[in-house]
């Protein structure tokens with residue numbers, strides 16, 4: 001799309017009324033707003049009347065050109081020469097050559113330079129001719145631009161290759177075809193009112209952007225960059241374009257035009273290209289733009305002084321403008337061609353004529369099918385509805401449906417109430433939220449990460465692993481990442497006996513430091529200020545109480561002889577280790593056996609003591625002793641039945657009792673009983689006092705059922721071990737050393753010549769003996785023969801076990 005000054009008015013054309021004699025100047029805004037680029041320009045003008053001299057020259061020359069140069073008074077305006085070229089060979093083409101004078105005629109003969117009438121800025125539908133498949137029209141376009149003298153062009157046009165004009169226009173006109181052209185209604189009534197009636201105008205993107213792939217002539221750098229040149233308000237060298245814009249935004253009447261001109265600065269909407277030039281300015285305009293002007297319409301008018309300034313800027317900023325054009329060209333080239341630009345262009349003259357004929361029908365701007373319209377423009381329907389809701393007649397601005405959704409939304413938001421504020425952003429990042437621990441866990445986490453110094457060595461306190469009657473046990477990590485157990489004993493509530501007990505425990509642990517079956521003591525520290533005794537020990541995995549709880553309280557618990565035997569032997573090993581040091585633990589219970597890497601170890605020597613020569617030891621017990629389930633009768637009797645005046649009362653009032661190694665054996669027997677039957681021997685007695693009385697009362701018989709947990713048969717050897725350990729007579733109890741001996745049938749059932757026996761096997765043996773006795777031939781067996789029977793039967797049973805794997 002381009003604008004050229006055309007001094008020629010068709011005879012009889014409504015535009016002919018605008019001549020200087022009638023007060024209309026070529027540069028009058030109204031004139032600039034008139035776009036004669038419509039197809040009406042293509043009408044064949046009436047034949048010209050030539051003088052005699054002219055006709056003589058025409059007769060002489062094979063071809064004649066009449067060039068009308070602008071008059072001096074109009075030369076400063078954008079007045080272009082009018083070149084009339086007459087070609088003899090093809091008279092019919094005069095129609096076109098009259099519109100687009102060509103200097104490339106191969107045989108120019110004569111040229112008449114005639115003063116051009118008052119020029120008017122017109123918007124030439126050069127693209128139409130450029131898009132015309134006719135080669136003649138193509139070169140005519142080019143030549144026409146070449147013939148425009150420098151003085152006749154504004155500054156911007158001067159720097160632009162002539163083809164720019166054609167290129168700019170042809171793509172839009174051809175690709176968008178009917179809806180995009182400027183329409184000047186030539187209704188007689190409208191012209192009588194003094195101005196052509198603008199039926200509608202659509203400025204499309206294709207007017208400014210030329211797709212390099214739309215099949216037209218190759219684009220030069222300038223050709224593809226008319227945008228910055230065309231905007232008078234924001235870039236230099238846009239006079240031509242500004243004229244075009246003025247024409248685009250033609251008002252219906254002079255009154256309308258004047259109004260639009262008065263408010264041109266305020267109400268003019270920048271074209272879409274403006275956003276690429278200065279988004280801020282566009283945004284500011286958008287904010288003040290009336291709803292009807294939300295579309296980037298062309299300026300209704302451009303004041304003359306502004307155009308002059310644009311012209312001067314065009315000259316000085318040509319280099320900059322060129323760079324902008326290049327950048328814009330790259331940008332536009334990278335943009336996908338809109339759908340309408342990909343429309344099939346007519347290639348035949350018939351098609352071209354069909355397009356030309358469309359000017360005679362009402363412009364489709366106001367009667368176009370909505371869906372078709374926006375399919376054609378590639379715009380959302382919502383935007384189209386909004387845009388078209390603005391009646392053209394009520395605004396001096398041209399209303400176009402060509403607007404970006406962004407602009408439409410902006411305008412809508414300006415007219416809508418303030419939207420509710422969005423929800424506040426999250427106060428913390430996703431990572432913070434994911435890693436955050438809230439509430440008590442945070443406190444615990446901080447405590448876990450507490451650093452502790454024990455005799456100058458730094459440890460990191462971690463989780464708590466156990467809790468006793470007077471202490472808490474934590475897992476701590478040394479600087480070498482090894483884990484230890486730290487037992488923290490609160491001494492503030494402890495009396496002297498308790499303090500003595502803790503001191504005795506440390507002494508014993510230091511004494512048993514080399515004993516593998518005793519938890520190892522590494523270090524200890526007494527904090528007198530905080531009254532805390534810290535004991536750093538080897539860390540165990542879990543105590544036997546937890547192991548038994550899991551095994552006995554699980555689903556379908558069953559007595560497991562193998563596992564029981566294993567832990568029984570482990571416990572014996574631990575107790576044997578301390579008994580070897582003549583130390584009585586005196587508080588054996590499952591919780592004091594700790595599993596460390598599969599091996600049980602003893603902990604909690606708080607009331608343990610070295611034994612005296614009499615194999616008894618004075619043990620100080622206070623009230624904090626827990627459940628009596630594992631307490632031996634002698635320890636209970638001594639505790640519960642002190643004899644007045646006896647030595648069983650200590651100086652500080654605590655109970656004093658003499659207990660020895662047999663007491664630990666009783667306690668071991670209680671633990672074994674629990675493993676077989678699921679509970680200690682007297683745990684079924686709910687009342688605590690009754691339970692203690694039952695333990696000490698020799699008349700209360702301890703039951704040893706044949707079936708253990710889950711109905712599993714309890715081996716006789718196991719029951720034998722239980723019966724021996726749980727004797728109230730401490731002297732009758734076996735020692736730990738005996739329980740560990742290879743002769744123990746429970747711990748070592750297959751040791752020696754012993755074989756497993758059951759009732760079936762025994763019945764077979766008895767049947768054999770009876771049969772032998774009933775044999776009349778052999779008679780009653782002799783005494784010597786009877787003496788051989790045991791060895792004979794044992795041999796056969798072993799053979800049977802080895803052969804069949806089972807007895808019987």
Ligand SMILES: Nc1ncnc2c1ncn2[C@@H]1O[C@H](COP(=O)(O)OP(=O)(O)OP(=O)(O)O)[C@@H](O)[C@H]1O
Nearest residue numbers: 466467468469470471473485538539540543591604
């Ligand atoms: N070295 C250790 N490694 C792992 N856990 C331990 C360790 N020492 C103790 N525990 C856990 O802590 C619990 C209490 O320990 P301990 O019996 O020594 O404390 P206590 O205050 O003496 O208890 P009690 O009231 O029986 O005298 C144990 O049952 C065990 O689960």
